[in-house]
Amino acid sequence: MKMKEKFFRQNGGLLLQQQISSHHDGFEFIKIFTAEELEVATNNYDIDNILGQGGYGTVYKGILSNHQAIAIKKSKIVDASQIEQFINEVIILSKINHRNVVKLLGCCLETEVPLLVYEYISNGTLFEHIHKTHGISLLSWEDWLRIATETASALAYLHSSASTPIIHRDVKSTNILLDDNYTAKVSDFGASRLLPMDKTQITTLVQGTLGYLDPEYFHTSKLTEKSDVYSFGVVLVEILLGQKPFCFERSEEVRNLATYFISLMKENHLLQLIENRFTTEDKIEQFLAVAELAKSCLSVRGEDRPNMKEVADELERLRRLNKHPWVQPKLEESVSLLSESSSFNPAFSSNYPNDVSGQCTLVNDMILSMDLPR
Numbered sequence: 186m187k188m189k190e191k192f193f194r195q196n197g198g199l200l201l202q203q204q205i206s207s208h209h210d211g212f213e214f215i216k217i218f219t220a221e222e223l224e225v226a227t228n229n230y231d232i233d234n235i236l237g238q239g240g241y242g243t244v245y246k247g248i249l250s251n252h253q254a255i256a257i258k259k260s261k262i263v264d265a266s267q268i269e270q271f272i273n274e275v276i277i278l279s280k281i282n283h284r285n286v287v288k289l290l291g292c293c294l295e296t297e298v299p300l301l302v303y304e305y306i307s308n309g310t311l312f313e314h315i316h317k318t319h320g321i322s323l324l325s326w327e328d329w330l331r332i333a334t335e336t337a338s339a340l341a342y343l344h345s346s347a348s349t350p351i352i353h354r355d356v357k358s359t360n361i362l363l364d365d366n367y368t369a370k371v372s373d374f375g376a377s378r379l380l381p382m383d384k385t386q387i388t389t390l391v392q393g394t395l396g397y398l399d400p401e402y403f404h405t406s407k408l409t410e411k412s413d414v415y416s417f418g419v420v421l422v423e424i425l426l427g428q429k430p431f432c433f434e435r436s437e438e439v440r441n442l443a444t445y446f447i448s449l450m451k452e453n454h455l456l457q458l459i460e461n462r463f464t465t466e467d468k469i470e471q472f473l474a475v476a477e478l479a480k481s482c483l484s485v486r487g488e489d490r491p492n493m494k495e496v497a498d499e500l501e502r503l504r505r506l507n508k509h510p511w512v513q514p515k516l517e518e519s520v521s522l523l524s525e526s527s528s529f530n531p532a533f534s535s536n537y538p539n540d541v542s543g544q545c546t547l548v549n550d551m552i553l554s555m556d557l558p559r
């Protein structure tokens with residue numbers, strides 16, 4: 186009992202309780218779970234309940250006494266200096282209510298490391314569906330486009346939320362979960378990444394995952410919403426090509442998918458690859474428009490990238506074309522429409538450096554100097 190109380194205090198429990206009682210705007214939705222409740226739910230953190238292991242900790246499946254399925258994130262290490270920030274983020278995140286964001290249900294603070302409790306999303310990660318090793322994916326081009334649109338709208342929502350925009354910081358296909366209906370749910374942002382920075386990782390400063398990391402953020406360490414836009418661009422390419430973001434099986438200069446993609450676009454080899462992946466004959470305009478959009482997201486300079494709202498709107502527009510094919514513009518029109526669209530930065534479709542090898546050097550630099558946490 187004494188230990189639990191000590192941990193609860195150490196983990197900012199009093200601060201959270203105080204915040205809860207001072208909010209009157211429906212904030213009571215966040216639940217503070219007891220350690221016992223979660224032990225029962227996970228069968229004492231049984232190994233069979235492990236859903237996955239990330240660089241930051243372990244995720245367990247649990248079933249609450251009311252039969253609700255949950256995912257519990259247990260981090261490896263806690264940095265005491267970050268507790269206040271952690272509690273503030275828990276409060277912000279628990280207020281987020283978007284159909285394409287994994288809901289944070291609450292937390293448990295009376296354990297050595299605080300535990301975060303999320304709704305359980307049943308159908309695996311987007312990564313697993315894109316890179317399915319057994320059998321072919323059941324998802325159609327329309328599904329992929331919908332999933333991309335849902336993800337973009339969730340990120341646009343986070344960027345525009347409340348007084349402080351929430352930057353995801355680790356957008357990648359393993360952080361996009363799919364539910365029973367293959368609806369996208371963005372996970373693993375905010376509080377879950379604040380916790381476990383041990384001292385050695387602080388010196389790295391730049392956080393992110395190889396292949397998805399914004400080169401501008403890597404060089405400047407200055408984080409903006411546009412870093413999420415870059416990483417989302419990589420996810421779009423992953424969907425289009427069905428290839429992994431970083432792959433040692435590709436030759437050295439195109440190991441990084443973004444670099445590979447840009448070189449394919451330059452050499453006009455893109456369509457051939459996409460067509461091999463999707464056996465759809467009449468969606469060429471959409472493939473090309475999504476490719477142009479991805480290219481703009483991958484612009485080297487953050488300011489040349491569209492913002493997430495513009496990306497989401499463009500994907501939504503393309504989806505509508507899908508539903509009403511008779512209003513599809515001709516290929517040349519759709520490409521020029523995309524670059525001329527008033528809501529977009531007119532520069533963005535042509536701002537990739539012509540020198541693809543320059544980009545490779547950049548990426549190789551990044552690999553060499555990154556102290557990768559996983």
Ligand SMILES: Nc1ncnc2c1ncn2[C@@H]1O[C@H](COP(=O)(O)OP(=O)(O)OP(=O)(O)O)[C@@H](O)[C@H]1O
Nearest residue numbers: 236237238239240241244256303304305306359373
């Ligand atoms: N809410 C959830 N519902 C169902 N499964 C989940 C949920 N959250 C996470 N998972 C599973 O747990 C795995 C590990 O998640 P986690 O976010 O810790 O790691 P990651 O995203 O693979 O890596 P990292 O956190 O280092 O970026 C995920 O790949 C997913 O399979």
